[in-house]
Amino acid sequence: MVPAAVARVLAQAAKLFLVFLPLMGCSSLVRFIVGAPPEGVPGHVEGFLGGVVADEPRATLIAREVLSSGGNAADAATALGFALAVTLPSRAGLGGGGACLVYQPGMAVPRALLFLPAAGENPPPNADRPAAVPMLPIGLETLHARFGHLPLDRLLSPAEELARFGVPVSRALARDLQVVAQPLLADPAARAVFGPGGLVLDEGGVLYQRDLATSLSQIRIAGLADFYHGVLAQRLQAAAAAAGGGLSASDFAKAAVQETDALALNAGAVRIGFLPPPADGGLAAAAAFRVLEQKPDAFAVAKERAMAVAARWRAAGGNANDLLTAVLPKASLPPLPASSGFVVLDRSGSAVGCALTMNNLFGTGRVAPGTGILLAASPRVAPLPLLAAAIGWLPEKSAFRVAAAASGQDGAPVALADGLLAALRGEEPMPKPLPPEPGRLAIISCPQGLPGDEESCKWVADPRGNGAALGEKSPKEMEQENPQSKGK
Secondary structure: OOOHHHHHHHHHHHHHHHHHHHHOOHHHHHHHHHOOOOOOOOOOOOOOOEEEEEOOHHHHHHHHHHHHOOOOHHHHHHHHHHHHHHHOOOOOOOOOEEEEEEEOOOOOOOEEEEEOOEEOOOOOOOOOOOEEEOOHHHHHHHHHHHHOOOOHHHHHHHHHHHHHHOEEOOHHHHHHHHHOHHHHHOOHHHHHHHOOOOOOOOOOOEEOOHHHHHHHHHHHHHOHHHHHHOHHHHHHHHHHHHOOOOOOHHHHHOOOOEEEEOEEEEEOOEEEEEOOOOOOHHHHHHHHHHHHHHOOOOHHHHHHHHHHHHHHHHHHOOOHHHHHHOOOOOOOOOOOOOOEEEEEEEOOOOEEEEEEEOOOOOOOOOEEOOOOEEOOEOOOOOOOOOOEEEEEEEOOOOEEEEEEEEEOHHHHHHHHHHHHHHHHOOOOOOOOOOOOOOOEEEEEEEEEEEOOOHHHOEEEEOOOOOOEEEEOOOHHHHHHHOHHHOOO
């Protein structure tokens, strides 16, 4: 028998539960009963997570789940970069490289991590298609080691699983496959992955990359040292030689990430940090920004200025700030390769913006046999793209303001500059009209700053592309859609 006093307490508790039950959503009810999932499990964070914008939807979703699991912006960007090596290997891969910017509240200037595809020092005469030294693994590992929070193996696992068990071909990848179908299928190892039936996979077809999954598993278990100095390094060097890539142990041993301050400009109350040279798309975007700041619709003039500054830096180097004010003649760059940009914001106001490349669509077009790794094209035979990304912050508030990354060959710098200025004017994050072709933009904007006002934050993918923008609605938006959600 239950004592009467205890029964009365239980009855009152039951009444209170029934009163509050209609105010609780499903996730809140689960938390009420069993508690929140532990850190590292999606659902650990409730409410505002931040946002992610990238060129391929499934990789975007993986980064969003990392934020939901309690990871920060660097964690989500690390997982996203490795996932893109599986879901968008045309533009990002273990054999390629890139550059990232990192901002955390309190930083004086965002930090830049530069891990561009590097040329091998002495490719042998039989290297008919010279490959770049793989830089993506060391770049993402450095990003995580310097700024991440969750264990690295958890961030590698989603990419490994997608490679092993298959992932539907996205529209973004399908379009790239159609562009290079014939030369890509000429390589037996690439044909086995991307065209097992004799034709390249269509959108929705399942892409299996089991050898790549094994390489990712080896990195996860044995660590980065194995990729550059151990058994996996030896296997990859031998496989690269078989694929005409010509990479040596010395090339791998010298792989290193350059860390430096962003190229910073003042824009009223906001400071903007651009990727610095040798990721010279940031320098070109800063030049375009200064033009559009004075003449918002002068896109042709902005592009001309961006190309002149980038061409001068590639020809002679020099101080980036001096180049932005120098009088320069018109100049052009050779046809530039493809790239992919993404941005991540977490709930604390930390942000990461990256631009990745294979230095050509699908790099050399050859897979290192037995590794599943597409080899990027060496900068000896193909120019580097204009890698363009920037992060703006409010120094007085020590708060995040805007992050953007752009792609689209010679259109990337102007697209980035146009997006930044539209965001700073307080408009929607994606400029109207859209940035000029062929530029594509990924952008996150918090007009009131973060930390401070998460309700002002928005994230948008370029509607002309095939990417995605994902995050979690702010409490105010949830309340407007459902008044009973107030206080969740």
